[in-house]
Amino acid sequence: MPGSSRTYAFLGPEGTFTEAALLQVPDALQAVRVPASNVNAALDRVRDGSADAAMVPIENSVEGGVTATLDAIASGEELRIIREVLVPISFVLVARPGIGLEEVRRVSTHGHAWAQCRLWVDKHIPEAEYVPGSSTAAAALGLLEQDCTYDAAICAPLVAREHPELSVLGEDIGDNPGAVTRFILVSRPGALPARTGADKTTVVVPLPEDRPGALMEILDQFASRGVNLSRIESRPTGQYLGHYFFSIDADGHAGEARVGDALAGLHRISPGTRFLGSYPRADKQVTPVAAHTSDAAFSAANTWVQSILGAESVAGESGSEASRTA
Amino acid sequence: MPGSSRTYAFLGPEGTFTEAALLQVPDALQAVRVPASNVNAALDRVRDGSADAAMVPIENSVEGGVTATLDAIASGEELRIIREVLVPISFVLVARPGIGLEEVRRVSTHGHAWAQCRLWVDKHIPEAEYVPGSSTAAAALGLLEQDCTYDAAICAPLVAREHPELSVLGEDIGDNPGAVTRFILVSRPGALPARTGADKTTVVVPLPEDRPGALMEILDQFASRGVNLSRIESRPTGQYLGHYFFSIDADGHAGEARVGDALAGLHRISPGTRFLGSYPRADKQVTPVAAHTSDAAFSAANTWVQSILGAESVAGESGSEASRTA
Amino acid sequence: MPGSSRTYAFLGPEGTFTEAALLQVPDALQAVRVPASNVNAALDRVRDGSADAAMVPIENSVEGGVTATLDAIASGEELRIIREVLVPISFVLVARPGIGLEEVRRVSTHGHAWAQCRLWVDKHIPEAEYVPGSSTAAAALGLLEQDCTYDAAICAPLVAREHPELSVLGEDIGDNPGAVTRFILVSRPGALPARTGADKTTVVVPLPEDRPGALMEILDQFASRGVNLSRIESRPTGQYLGHYFFSIDADGHAGEARVGDALAGLHRISPGTRFLGSYPRADKQVTPVAAHTSDAAFSAANTWVQSILGAESVAGESGSEASRTA
């Protein structure tokens, strides 16, 4: 049973949206799943080999950690994104058995989750006091402890399903019914996931200099090859305010010529560029490719240039010009 | 006493880094200062007129709220940034009187602050358990309450100074000694702060279409006029994943021709562009301006174009061409 | 008879394609038409007031003079293009009365015309010797002189029509049946021709510096405003090899906001930019305009920027920040 030996870390604790994301990965269902207390800890498990991969949030997270993820994979030992997972964000209000909605006085959850349920809270439990929790799941599980100082928690449906002893006082209580969070599965560098035609490539590019146009030059590496960007974020390098790196998602796979060529361009302009992976898009939306940026166009162009250079012999000083035409 | 009638809101509670930022504003020292429980609440006070201005974090915050700020000022009734303030981030560990470092078992603080003091904690109180707090100040003040469930808190030096009854067990305990957070003072739209030559302009630009080059076109509005960008962040619009707006800080003041011209260009490309203000840079670094992007160059160019168009009369069908030259 | 007082110069002599172009201008039919021996002489007549306008070739001329025109209008006292005219290029072989095709031994014409009839000549009069002529018309008219040293001439149909004493030995003898030459009507600066929606604007832009990207910056002034170029030619400034100016035709009229804005941008980058006119396209092809580069978009953008700046008062040092928001 080869699956039994695999280990997946995730931003814990159990019952969070991140675990829900991990449960979408078929292999992970049979594998050992290890919650980590923060993003760095999850990624460190991959780096030190105690996990094969880690699931962490990358965009729009309810539990925080997004900027931590961006920063953590931008430095340190190299890692690779091998998969992305989208999780619809839906909240429930859970309480200790026997507590009714009208009895809820103090509610705990992660700060981000609290912010996303304000409308429901204002309408149904306007008097409720907020008790910060380190995660939605921790808040929910805290209700099961003896000395719990609050009455209810806002959490993911997953934790409620896993703990039927909690009573659900409200479902779908988020302000934004279509909310989605994006998670990434991160491993050590290895073979790239196969091209599917609907892929995404993630890079981290330090801004080479603080001059007008430096960012333009970077983006031009994509635009001039018809590569669309689906995400770009500036992040401080942490060295000093005003010094940035860019975290960029581009449509396409590094194995496609136009993407590989853009990567080479980035490396020239900013040699500290870090490749974070090419992997299938969660939404399976196929990337349209114009004829002049297709693999065939790149291949034809290279063949043409090689044919020009092919006969290039370093004609010596003594060679007559006319003889070169023979 | 005109100052007595002014009111400043800030992301509270009292004693946080945000209040420290507000105390750097001379007018605020004499004014009423009102803590708000979150960024939206602070900004709403400005919008509804119950505060004249609000101080909120915009970059690199210890207490969170940065993305909340980016999102809150990007929509709703228009607001304007009129000042930026930089606050060095320095943490202290405080405890209830009589508690020594060796007795600290449970420590509370905001999650972001906890993440930024890991090295010191691992070295000096490795066994300490983390108790989430809604802010650094709240965690510190909680120590003064009867039923406090933790022994110490990580907070800003300000709150320790304001509450001498707390004993300081560690100073400068942050992992990154040079850390700085940037805050903005936000008001309702009105006269722009005067040009100083060392100004910054902030805009929010919805990406018009998801096509290669759309972002390039936006950035080109700055680059082609020699306007440098000091910050660019993509933020999801919240409508659907993959739909973004960009929050951008550019060097210069909207009253400068090259910046005004760039703003006009942004508005053409993306009519939903929102102007968030022109205001003095906290670091007072003067913006260098090339001759061909100076106000004089713009003025000369406009005069030239006007001189070309000046004599333009809509010559009728019957007018002879040669007569136009008379 | 108002038309009687007007004078048009043209690159002569009479009977050339340039006169054919001039005869397409309704006003010119009644006016005095003065042939000039070269492009400079024709333009000088406009500059010194002895002609109201001059017709000269600008593109693809049979009689030469195109580069002379480009250079002559690029320097000296300013002139303006007020009209363009297209003339289909069709050649005839004419001879002295009584001469048959088989008797033609020596043929005169302008060198460019000779080059454009090689196929016909090689097929029908392969033995013919070439005698250089200063123009097609001069060659044709020379046949009527007593001591003419050649038997036939290649010229425009116009001169054959005007001189029925010449016998036509071949019609439509050009190698390229669809050939067209473009001419411009040039006057002193005055009111611009009215906008028609199908206009062209011509400028001369000295390349500011010999650096990568200088030309890009110039072209970007057009591209970033959606202005298409229909012609671009580099011409040496004559000062030293490798120093260029660019002669550019752009779609649109200087009175259109996107074109006027592009002109202003050119002037900033290269203050020596010279405006040579906005005038109706000979082919009457309407210029498509994208919504975001329409006059309405520019107007809305300017109004928006003005509204931002509108309330700008230079708030004094003593003014409180909060009071600015009142």
Place this chain on the structure above:
Amino acid sequence: MPGSSRTYAFLGPEGTFTEAALLQVPDALQAVRVPASNVNAALDRVRDGSADAAMVPIENSVEGGVTATLDAIASGEELRIIREVLVPISFVLVARPGIGLEEVRRVSTHGHAWAQCRLWVDKHIPEAEYVPGSSTAAAALGLLEQDCTYDAAICAPLVAREHPELSVLGEDIGDNPGAVTRFILVSRPGALPARTGADKTTVVVPLPEDRPGALMEILDQFASRGVNLSRIESRPTGQYLGHYFFSIDADGHAGEARVGDALAGLHRISPGTRFLGSYPRADKQVTPVAAHTSDAAFSAANTWVQSILGAESVAGESGSEASRTA
């Protein structure tokens, strides 16, 4: 005597500036030199093998032929530029023996040469009548014929030196004392001339579509790789008015990575792009190369991309994700 078997064609006749250019090529001094009556004829001799190379004007020619050259090498069987030569343009006035300056009534020369000596002519022989000549040399040699219809000719110093029977009535009579014309030596495709660090590359690029930005895309291929352009000219394709190709000289050699990469980019955008050669600059000015566009930078970038792709195995559907990281 290996030199004896080589043949060079040139735009004739003998004694023109083009022959002066050819005499700067060491090998040509011993070779057979064949004048051709026009540029096409000269190039056809190379194409059909009856000459090894041909010298023709490419820029600023006194004898015309420049646009003919641009057009002739842009189509037909491929040719290669292997050398460029600069010739200072200096004119002399020659006459039949016994004729003094005051007796000169009719002067023959090429039309371009006539235009370049107007100041001297207007001052010294203002009454002189112009007789068109097919070249400066033909005009000069015509003086030696019995039935010559003119008294003097304007020609290159070379023809006067070769024919001492002509008397020189004026030297350095050109209006522009620093005038220079550029010539190219053209051969059939073969090994490229060796890189010298001071090279030039010439290409012909058909404009792919008449849309805003198409030319920008082409130029961006150079600019984004730091390749400077020293010449750009639009030429009509001859198919219909408004359809262009661009003749471009770029600094650098196709064997340099940044130039080769730019060529590949051109080919992708406009597959009809034609390579006309890389050859040493006549002025021997070394091309400066920025670090990030050096061969080393390109090589490092490619190595980096290969290292990313190196382990790429098309992982099958059945492969588990975690196993890829092993």
